[in-house]
Amino acid sequence: MMTNFKKKILITGGAGFIGSHVIRLFVNKYPDYHIINLDKLTYAGNLANLKDIETKPNYTFVKGDIVDGNFMADLFNKHTIDGVIHLAAESHVDRSIANPMEFIMTNIVGTVNLLNAAKSSWKDNFSNKRFYHISTDEVYGSLSNEGFFTESTSYSPNSPYSASKASSDHLVRAYYHTYQLPIVISNCSNNYGSHQFPEKLIPLMIHNIKNNKPLPVYGKGENIRDWLFVEDHASAIDIIFHKGKVAETYNIGGNNELKNIDLIYLLCSLMDKKLHKPKDSSMKLITYVKDRAGHDLRYAIDSSKLQKELGWQPSLKFEEGLEKTVDWYLANEKWLNEVTSGAYQNYYTNQYEKR
Ligand code: NAD
Ligand code: TYD
Numbered sequence: 255m256m257t258n259f260k261k262k263i264l265i266t267g268g269a270g271f272i273g274s275h276v277i278r279l280f281v282n283k284y285p286d287y288h289i290i291n292l293d294k295l296t297y298a299g300n301l302a303n304l305k306d307i308e309t310k311p312n313y314t315f316v317k318g319d320i321v322d323g324n325f326m327a328d329l330f331n332k333h334t335i336d337g338v339i340h341l342a343a344e345s346h347v348d349r350s351i352a353n354p355m356e357f358i359m360t361n362i363v364g365t366v367n368l369l370n371a372a373k374s375s376w377k378d379n380f381s382n383k384r385f386y387h388i389s390t391d392e393v394y395g396s397l398s399n400e401g402f403f404t405e406s407t408s409y410s411p412n413s414p415y416s417a418s419k420a421s422s423d424h425l426v427r428a429y430y431h432t433y434q435l436p437i438v439i440s441n442c443s444n445n446y447g448s449h450q451f452p453e454k455l456i457p458l459m460i461h462n463i464k465n466n467k468p469l470p471v472y473g474k475g476e477n478i479r480d481w482l483f484v485e486d487h488a489s490a491i492d493i494i495f496h497k498g499k500v501a502e503t504y505n506i507g508g509n510n511e512l513k514n515i516d517l518i519y520l521l522c523s524l525m526d527k528k529l530h531k532p533k534d535s536s537m538k539l540i541t542y543v544k545d546r547a548g549h550d551l552r553y554a555i556d557s558s559k560l561q562k563e564l565g566w567q568p569s570l571k572f573e574e575g576l577e578k579t580v581d582w583y584l585a586n587e588k589w590l591n592e593v594t595s596g597a598y599q600n601y602y603t604n605q606y607e608k609r
Contacts, residue, residue, distance in 0.1 A: 259288040267342030269299035275488040320364030330375035350415035361418035392416035396550035438498040442506040447484030448582035473545035475515030478552040482508035483575035486568040507555025543609035
C-alpha cells in the first residue's frame with residue numbers, strides 16, 4: 255500500500271447521497287490523496303453506495319459521530335489531516351419539522367466539534383490547510399417569483415433544517431474571522447441523481463410510480479426548486495476545494511427551475527415509457543396532500559461567481575440527468591428495496607398516512 259500520500263483529506267458524510275459521489279470522484283481522480291470517509295451511518299448513510307471504490311488503496315472508512323467531540327479530536331490526532339470536506343448532516347426538511355433536535359446536534363454541534371478538532375490539531379499553523387463546509391441555498395430563505403440568491407443575499411432560514419445549516423455556516427465563517435481558520439463555504443441548490451434516499455422528492459416519486467402508489471404532492475405543487483445533477487455538484491466541490499479563495503462563499507446551482515408539479519409530470523411520462531405502461535397512467539397516481547409547514551415557495555441560485563471566477567459549468571441538461579437517474583433506480587432494485595424496508599416503512603406511515 256502506498257504510504258506517501260500527497261494529502262490526507264477527511265470527508266464527512268461520505269456514505270450519504272452527495273458524499274458518496276464526492277468520495278468516488280476524489281478516490282478515482284486523486285490516487286495520490288488519502289481519502290478518509292467519516293460517517294455515523296444513520297438511516298441515510300449506506301456503505302453499499304461505495305461498493306465500487308471500497309477496496310481502493312487510497313480509501314479508508316471510519317465509523318463515527320461528529321457530535322462526539324473526543325472522538326473527533328482522537329481522529330485528528332491519529333491522522334495528519336490536510337483538508338476537510340464537511341458534508342455530514344441531517345438533511346431532510348420534513349424530518350427537521352418532526353424532530354428538530356437531531357438537526358441541532360449534528361448540524362450545529364457536530365460542525366463546531368469538527369472546527370475545534372481541525373483548529374487544535376493544526377495548532378494555528380494553517381499553511382496548506384483547508385476546511386470546506388458544504389451548505390445549502392435554503393439558508394437564504396424563500397424567493398417570490400422573481401430574483402435569484404447571490405452570495406450576498408441575507409440569510410433568512412425558515413425550517414429547522416435550514417436554520418441549523420445557517421447556524422453552522424455562521425460558525426464556520428466566525429472561525430475564519432476569529433482564528434483565521436482557512437475556510438471556504440458553498441451553498442448549493444437541490445441535487446438529484448443516483449443513490450439519493452427515497453425520502454426526497456425525485457427518488458420518492460420514482461419508487462412510488464414503480465410500485466403504483468399515490469404520488470403525494472404538497473399543497474398545489476407550485477413550489478419551485480432549482481435542480482442540479484449530483485455529479486455536477488461533486489465537480490463544483492472538487493474545483494472549490496482546490497481553487498476557491500479562503501473565506502469566500504460560492505453559490506452552486508443548475509439554472510434549472512421547475513415547479514414540483516411540472517417535474518412530476520415529466521417523471522410520470524418518462525416512467526410510463528421506461529416501464530412500458532400505457533401513456534398517462536402514472537399521472538393518475540398524483541394525489542394532492544396537506545402542504546408542508548412553512549413550505550418555501552421558490553429557490554433559485556445565481557452561480558455566476560463560481561462560473562466566472564473558477565470556470566465551473568454544469569455538464570448535463572435536466573432531461574438527460576433525469577433519465578440517467580430513473581435508469582439507475584430501475585437497474586438498482588436491490589438497493590431501493592433494501593433502503594425502503596424496515597425503518598423506512600415507519601417513516602413513510604408517519605409522514606404521509608395522516609396528510
Ligand atoms: P444525506 O442525508 O444523504 O447524507 C448525510 C450523511 O451524513 C449520511 O451518510 C449520514 O450517515 C451522515 N451523518 C449524519 N449525521 C452524522 C453524524 N452525526 N456524524 C457523522 N455522520 C453523520 O445528505 P446529502 O443529501 O448527501 O447532503 C450532504 C450535505 O450536502 C449536507 O450537508 C446537506 O446539507 C448538503 N446539501 C444537500 C443538498 C441536497 O439537495 N441533498 C443540497 C445542498 C446542500
Ligand atoms: P425535497 O426533496 O424534500 O427537498 P427540499 O425541501 O429540500 O427542497 O422537496 C422538494 C420539493 O418537493 C419541496 O417543494 C417539497 C416537495 N415535496 C412534495 O411535494 N412531496 C413529497 O413527498 C416530498 C418529499 C417533497
